[in-house]
Every structure is written in C-alpha cells, then in structure tokens.
Amino acid sequence: MDFANFLIQLLNSVQYGLLLFMLAAGLTLIFGIMGVVNLAHGTFYMLGAYLAWFLTAQFDNLLLAIVVGALLAVAFGWALEWLLFRHFYKRDHLDQVLLTFGLIYIFQEARSILWGDDVHSVAVPELFNGAIQLTDNLSYPVYRLVVSAVCAALALGLYLLISKTRLGMKIRAGAFNREMAESLGINIRFIHSIVFALGVGLAAVAGMVAAPISSVYPGMGSSVLIMCFVVVVIGGIGSVRGALVAALMVGLVDTFCKVLVPEIAGMAVYMLMAAVLLFKPEGLFKS
C-alpha cells in the first residue's frame, strides 16, 4: 500500500469513526446519565436518513433539510422522553430493553406505512459534489470531508457543552449523584429531557449527513446499532471521551481490515472488542 492510498484509507477510517461517534455519544450519554438501555437508538439514525430524503424532496435543498430535520428530531426525542422513557428510569434494564425493542418494531412499521420499504437515494449537494485529486489516480470525494468536518465540529461542541458550560456541569452532577444534585436544586427531569433530545438529535443528524453516502433503506438502523454498542463497550459505558476514542479505533480497524484482510473484515471489530475487554473489562475510559 503506497502512501497516498494509505492516506485515503486513513481519511475513510476517520470519517466512518466520527459518524459512529455521533451515534455512540447519544447512546452512551443516555445510558450513562439516565441508566436507560436504548436499543431503539439505531432507528433514530434511520429516522434521520428518511427525514433527509423526505425533506430534500420537499425543499430541494439538503442543507435546509438537515436543519429542519434536526429540529424535528430533537422535538421528537423530547416528546418521546416525556411520553415514555421518563417512566422507565427506575425500572429494570430488562423492562427498558423490552420497551426499546418494541419501539424498534413500531418505528419500522411506521416508516413502512409512511414512506414504504423502498431504497432511496439523496443527492450530494451541488456545492460539495466532486472529488479532490490527491495523486493522478487517487481522489477523495469532497462530501466525505464535509461529513467528517460536521461530525468533528459536533463532537467538539458536545465536549465543550459537557465540560465547560453550566448545563454540562449539571449534567455531570446528575450522572454522578442524582439525589445530591437534586437537593442542590438542579432540575434533573429537565436535564434528562435535554440529554435524551440531544442524543436523538445527534443520531438523526448522523443519519441525515450519511444519507447521501449510505443510501436510505429500511434496515439501516439495525446494522449501525450493533457497531454503536461495540463502540460504547470498548470506550466504557457512559464516557463520551471513550466513545470518541473507541469510534475512531473501530473505524480504523474496520477500514484497514476490509482492505488488507477482507476474509476477517466481518469479525475484526468484534475481535478488537474482545481484546480490549480482556485487559479492560469495563472499557477503556470507565471512570
């Protein structure tokens, strides 16, 4: 593998890893802070992609569709938390698994009724259509760089929100010791609503920016969900930093195994997970 090829595969790895991070961050936040195992997280990614397709058809503009879609997704997450999830915080993990597993079926069926089972595609916006020529025969699609940039920006924003702002301090306090935080006057219910809506929003935005590069199809939520859980397990449950590191690791391992040893590409990330758990049973960044 020459250097240019290596560089492109590196870009591919980072782009895939950052996309996974967007999903895993929400998953790990919702688990770490509210203690909810959310199997339906992948369907929010699917929802995002379908929204991107549907809204792009309405507005004829992907960027506008993403903005509107993100707002819709956050509102949807807020409503879902208020209607359903808040009643399950204190319940058994098994109850939560049942609830969210049921939600997968409901969302899938609703999608089928609303938008059918066809595969759709979303065009890359004209502005980002094209490729950057790296060497005379290797080029990299501009849109994938944009996806990486958007995901990286959101990851940075998330980091700043949690570690530098007052709201982030409250979120961390609530996750650390709920009773103590409440007795200090922090409105934990409100915090939970925000975190949940944020998680849904991140997953949906990931689905929306990924729509032009991954197509829009019915089963897209389930395959990505498995990868997300791998990321969360490797990174350590509840750790956003862990999710970032783990997502990038998964991106690297998956991409380079696909190229170098395709025979084991399907199981390479699981081997990575097993190896990490062998030495760090709680994940890399379990606090």
Add this chain to the structure above:
Amino acid sequence: MTTRRLVLTRTAAVIGAASSGLLLPQLARAQSDKVRVGFMLPYTGTYAQLGVSIENGFMMALNEQGGKLGGRDVEFFKVDDESNPAKGIENANLLVQRDKVDVLVGTVHSGVQMGIHKVARESGVLSLIPNAGVQIATRAQCAPNVYRTSFSNSQPTLALGKAMVDRGHKKAVWITWNYSAGAEAFEGFEQGYTAAGGTIVEKLAVPFPSVEFQALLTQIAAIKPDAVACFFAGGGAAKFLRDFHAAGLSKTIQLYGSGFLTEGVLEAAGPAAEGVLTTMHYSDSLDTPRNKKFRLDYAKSVKAQPDVYAVQGYDAGQLLVIGANAVKGDLSNKKALYAAMDGVTIDSPRGKWTMSPAHNPIQDMYLRQVVKGENKVIGIAGKAVADPATGCRMT
C-alpha cells in the same frame, strides 16, 4: 384457567372442523376436482414487489389457457414466506400437508428456497422455482420433481468474462458481498473470464449486507485494473453504483456486473449507472415481437410494467401448462408429467430457452448497457448458456 378455556375451544374447533368435513363429503370431492396450485412467495417485506410480479406473470400464462390446466379448473393457495429462511420448511409444509397442493410455486430468496427444496424432495410434490438461483437445487441436490425457470447464480456471470475480454479489458478486479450468492456468482465469473484469457488481479469482499464500500473503492483506484466486475443487488447495488461514480472511478475504469446490478435500481442510481455493462437473461428493452406482445398484454391486464421476475413467473406458468396439457390435467401421473416437462422448449419473452437435464434453463445471456436510465440490449454475451449441473444425478 386461560389454558383450560383454550383447550376447550380448540377441541371444539377441531371437532367442529372434523364433523363438518364428515357432513359435507360432496364439497370435499368437488374441491379435489380442481388442480391445487400453491404460491409460496414474499408478499410483504423488501421482496414483496418481486413476489407480486411472479404471481402476476404466472397467472397471465394460465389465463392464456382460459384459466385452466389440462382442462381442469384451478384452485389457488397462498402463503407469504416473508423472505424468512427460518420459516421456509414450515411454510412449505403448510401448502403441501394442509392444503394438499399438486404443485408448489416459489420463491425469491435462496435461503427460503432451501426449505421448500427439502419439503419438495421429501414429499415428491412438483416444485417450480420462479427466481431463487441457489445452485445446489439444480446440482448435487437436483430432483425429478424440481424445475427452475429463472437462472442459477453463476449463470449470468458465466457469460460476462468473454464480453469483457472482447472489449479489451483483460485485467479485472472482482467485488461482491461475502455470502453464498456472491460466491456462486464469482464461480461463474472466474470460469468465464479466465477461459476467455482475462486475469483476476484482486478479489474484494464486503460483509453482507454492508453498504460501506469506500475503503475498497480506494483500493480499486490504487490497483488500476482495466475493469471491475461485481455482483450486487437491490439497495446495495444502487449504493455501489453511486459510490463507484462518486469516487471518480467511472471515468477511467469500466464497470461490469451480473444483471441484477442494474435491475430495479436505475432510478435510485441516477446518472451513476450510465454506461455500466451487465449480462442477464432478460431486458425490458428486448426488441422482439414476443417480448413486445408480452409487455403489452401484461400492461393491459396488470396495469403495471413487467420486469424480469414477471417473465420468470410467466415461464413457470407456461411450463406447468405444457406439463398439465400432456397429462390432461392429471398431475398425479408423474412419469408422464415429468417426461413432458423434461427438455421442453419454452417460448419466452426473453427468447426461446430449453430445460436442461438438471432442470435449469439453457438460455441466452444478453449484454446490456445502461443508456439514459434504461438497460439497453447491445448484443448477446452468451448463446445457450447452461449451468454445469455439477453432481446432479436424477434418480
């Protein structure tokens, strides 16, 4: 207490059903006067449209005979197989044991087909395969009562190699999903391409059903082959076409594929599919009087445009009509029935084809190119292409 009530109601239902059967012997006999045809097809899920097309095509062939088989009326039974391999055997048994069908028509998904195949081999019921290309069904596990009217997975790609070498593309990369249909398609490609003098420089695989191709496309760009040949279908095919195009590869490397690459996905793929060359046993644009008449009749009766799946269903119907006419509707006369169907020539919208001794079509493979969002036939890639039928011994 619920269970007791359940037991009581179920017992009552069984007794009721049994007694009504006893009380109505006339009705039971009247039913058995009809030929019983069972459809086991996907009517829901990703493949629903394919199942509907197959049934429409099949019904059209029967309706051309006044809706009768060998002079007898026909009664239909349907099971939605949901493309679920786990329920394949159970669903096939429903039709064979409960509905006592004389012939079982199905299905699309190769995994489900293996369930049907097991039941067909054990029960001896006539089984017509209108799509699934799983090779073992007409190879090591071929059977006198199992006929396929579609293709074997390696058949379309078998004809691909020569077309590629004829166009000067002697160094190719092969790429597909890492699953059985992909492996079977590769088998055909490898055989045809190397025989024609081509070299496969690299074989790439993506885990099924992943659609993240970017890393491998970069790899292809680095290898710089003359051409890329592939097997993808459905949503993954549209995605592959668009990624191949977006990576800038379509400018310098010619893309080839098994025909399913460009079936039903041209709209989703858009301009990315332009110029792609594929081989398959049918094309909508086939310019023959037979195909034109079929397409017109189908459009009139079904109010939709037929596709390759409708053609395969139609041919399954034609095959059954020929068999039933030969035995005057008495499908239990198996020896005469199979004798009439063996080696038969079917006048199909895809062109005339013959049934091989292993019960798989020997058919022409068309070379097609996507021009302005349509699969245009530009030649014949293989005349009378047959599946090798390795290991098939009819008993």
